[in-house]
Amino acid sequence: MSVTERNPRDTIRPIRIEDVEHATRVLAHAFEADPVLRFIIPDDADWQRVSLPWFRSVLRSAVRRESALIDDRGQGVIVWETPAAGAGLARQLLSTIRMTGLLRHNLGRARLLSDTLRSYRPRRAHWYLAYIGIEPGKQRSGLGQALLDSLLERADIARMPVYLECSARGNLGFYNQARFHLVDEVTIPTGVNTWPMLREPNPA
Template identity: 25%
Template sequence: MPIPEITIATPADREVVVGCTVAAFAKDPVLRYLFPDEVTYPRYAAAFFGHLFDKRVQKQTIWTIERGASTAIWQPPQTGTAAGEDDLSAHLPAGPLARVLAYEEAVHAALPATPFWYLGVLATHPASAGRGWGRAVMNAGLRRAADDGLPAVLETSNPANVELYRRAGWQVVRTVTEPLTIWVMQQ
C-alpha cells in the first residue's frame, strides 16, 4: 500500500495532531509518569502536546501524514536560549508541571552539547498503526538533519521503542535512570 503524501503541519492541523499524540501516548511510560491520573490524562496530555506543537509549528518542523494520523514533531538545532514553560504552566497544575520540568531537565542534561536535530515526538494514532506512516514522517526529519549535516537525536522511556528505533538505524548513546529510565538515541 502506498504511503500518503507527507505534509508540513500548519496551525490548522493542531487539533488533529494533538488528538493523535494524546491517543498514541496513552500507555507510554513518560506520559503515564507525567500524568498518571486516568481522569486528567487527556486534558493534561493535550495541553502538553499542544504546547510542543505551538513551539514548533512556525518552524515548519512538524511532518504529518493524513493531516496528523502520523506525526513527527522535530526541534531544529537550538539557536540561543530555549523558550520557557510559561504557556504550559498556565495549563498544568503544580504537580504535573513539576514532573514535566524534572523530566525535561533530565533529558536536556543527557543531550549532546553540539548541534543536532531532535525528534521530540513520533506518534501514530492507534487507528492508523501498522502502515509504516510513523517511519515515513520520521524519515522526513532525518532527511532534513542529513541535509544540514547534523545528527538526529531522540529519547524514549519505552523499552519496546528502543528496539523499534534500532531497526530504523538509531543507536543508544546514553541511558539515564532518574526520574525514570530514559534511552537517548542518535542517528
C-alpha cells in the same frame, strides 16, 4: 498502485495551521499510555485535562517553525526542534505548565526528569525528535517509518545529528534500524526508564 498499496512516504507533508486540532488529538491518543509522560502526569483526569492544551501548544509552535509533518490521511504526526541544544520533552512540559498554569503540582516530576536527562543531551547543535505518534489503530502500517525517514532526510540535508529520548524498550529496534545508537539506559529515581539515542547525519 492502489490507494492501499501507496507508499506512505508519498503522503507526508508539512503540518499546517488547519491541521493542528486534529493532530493534537492524534498525539494525545498516541501518547496516552506513554510511560515517561504518564510518570509526569500519572492521574487519568489530569491527563485528559492537560494533554490537549499541551500538544496544541507544541503543534502551533511547530507550524511557525516548520518543524512538524503529517500524512495526508491525518493518521500520524512527527514533531522536532531545530536546533535543540538543551531542549527536551520535560522542558517542553515545564514551559507549558508555566504558561498555562495547568498541573503546577506536577512541576516537580517534570523537573526531575529534565534534570536527570540533561547530561545525556548533546552539547553541540542538533535536532531533537520530540514526538512521533500514530493513531493506535493505524500503528505498524509503515507510517511511523515514513514519518521518521522524512525527518531524517531533512536532517541529512542540514548535516545535523538527531537526538531523541526513547520511552519504550520495544521501540529501540525501530530506531536502531534508522542508525540511531544508544547513548545510555537512564533510570529515573522512581523507576521509570528512558533511552537517550543519537543519530549522526549520513555522509555526503
